[in-house]
Amino acid sequence: MVITMTINELRRDYIIDRWVVIASQRRKRPTDFIVERPRERRSAECPFCPGNEKSTPPASLVYLLSSDGSIRRDEDRGEERHKNWIVRCFPNLYPAFSPIKLESLSNIQGGFEYVRLDALGYHEVLVESPNHDEHPSVARVGQLIHAINALKDRTKFFMEKDFVKYVSIFRNHGASAGASLSHAHMQIIAMPIIPKIVFEEYSASKRYYEDNGRCIFCDIMVKERGTERLIYENNAFMVFAPWASINPFEFWIFPKRHQSTIIDMRDDDVKDFAVTLRLCLGGLRGLLNDPPYNLGFHMMPGEHYHWHVEVYPALSIWAGFEKSTGTYINIVPPEEAARCLRESLESEKRRLVH
Ligand SMILES: [Zn+2]
Ligand SMILES: [Zn+2]
Ligand SMILES: [Zn+2]
Structure with missing residues (x-):
């Protein structure tokens, strides 16, 4: 038996010093990745679905459809929650960053070894659609346009804050990629570091x-x-x-x-x-x-x-x-x-x- 050895290619990123081995001989075909994925059970209690607005914090931004077909932007005030929204943004219940400055922490503390910053910023959820399963892979283009415009609105709002150095928008899809709720949504984190x-x-x-x-x-x-x-x-x-x-x-x-x-x-x-x-x-x-x-x-x-x-x-x-x-x-x-x-x-x- 002859064992042929081939050499894999090592590639560097265009810009940053990050390397990847392109392992062609371990090549897999798309069908090798297809696994049976049980339909995610939709809980009647989905906090992102219309009707359950009270299970989330007040919205920082909602898009509402006016009678003339145009979009009206608003936010929730106090205990009131807007209904019939098209997209809805609100603070994450367990934010990684929050806009409240802690009195006990100074902005930078310690000497050369221990640097500490307040985790100042924002952490929001953008619900992309009132329809639970309207993920971008199947969404109506018109609905995606609303979601993207809402991302633009929130990014602009965050970037104008002087303590915000970076705005991160990301999306986790599927439980094994870290999505704890299956309702179509993205997250936005505005943070004090790049x-x-x-x-x-x-x-x-x-x-x-x-x-x-x-x-x-x-x-x-x-x-x-x-x-x-x-x-x-x-x-x-x-x-x-x-x-x-x-x-x-x-x-x-x-x-x-x-x-x-x-x-x-x-x-x-x-x-x-x-x-x-x-x-x-x-x-x-x-x-x-x-x-x-x-x-x-x-x-x-x-x-x-x-x-x-x-x-x-x-x-x-x-x-x-x-x-x-x-x-x-x-x-x-x-x-x-x-x-x-x-x-x-x-x-x-x-x-x-x-
Ligand atoms: Zn990049
Ligand atoms: Zn360019
Ligand atoms: Zn839902």
Whole structure:
């Protein structure tokens, strides 16, 4: 018996010093990831469903439909709760960050060894739809547009606070990806520090801008467009499987126009973004039987930074090697992932509802 050994490819991220092993010989096909997923039981007590508004804190923002069809923005006051909302934002019951400054803590305490900051900020839930199961992978485009506009509104509100250094928007889908409630929702955390990954992207793109006079993300898009990693593009957005994907079937969504945060999106961009999310997450759902995933927005004010969304299907378990080294093994080459996602997305286009 002849044992042939092939060498895997080690890839570095475009920008940050993060490495991933593309393990082609351990390659798996999409069907290998499909597992029987029991339908999540919908509890009658879902606190995010219409009618149960009292089980959550007062809304910081609701979209209401006026009789003329336009959207009216409002918030809950006191014990009153708005009904018939289209999207609804409210503080997380167990916030990681809160706007209340603790008197007992000074802003920075200790010497060189122990640095302490008040966890000043906000932690909110955005319920994307009154319909429990209207996740972006199946949502009406019109509903997604409302959810994205609400994200813009809250981001703008948080970024204007001087103690907020970063606004993180993320989504956990499926219990094994950390979603404790199955009602379609995202979370927004406004925090007093810039997280490490974003800071590395931010600093590296600043250096590139100073050296080349161009945005590195815009340059990446130009190059990726000509590769087999391209998954989808429309007027305003482009989606590709990144060169050094660390997760199987990972993909990144970029606005084509140079924009540093989602606040810069115009109305027609918002519509194209909604279509992009619907098609790509729908394609992922179709390909892998509604897999668990996490996604996160990266955005920072600054002329050299370019916002984007990173989608991480939660299909592999990171164990000793990954956790101890910050280096990853990905058993699906991004070129293969892109090919499968492109195909799945094609059939998704027929299911699009505006
Ligand atoms: Zn619900
Ligand atoms: Zn750019
Ligand atoms: Zn990023």
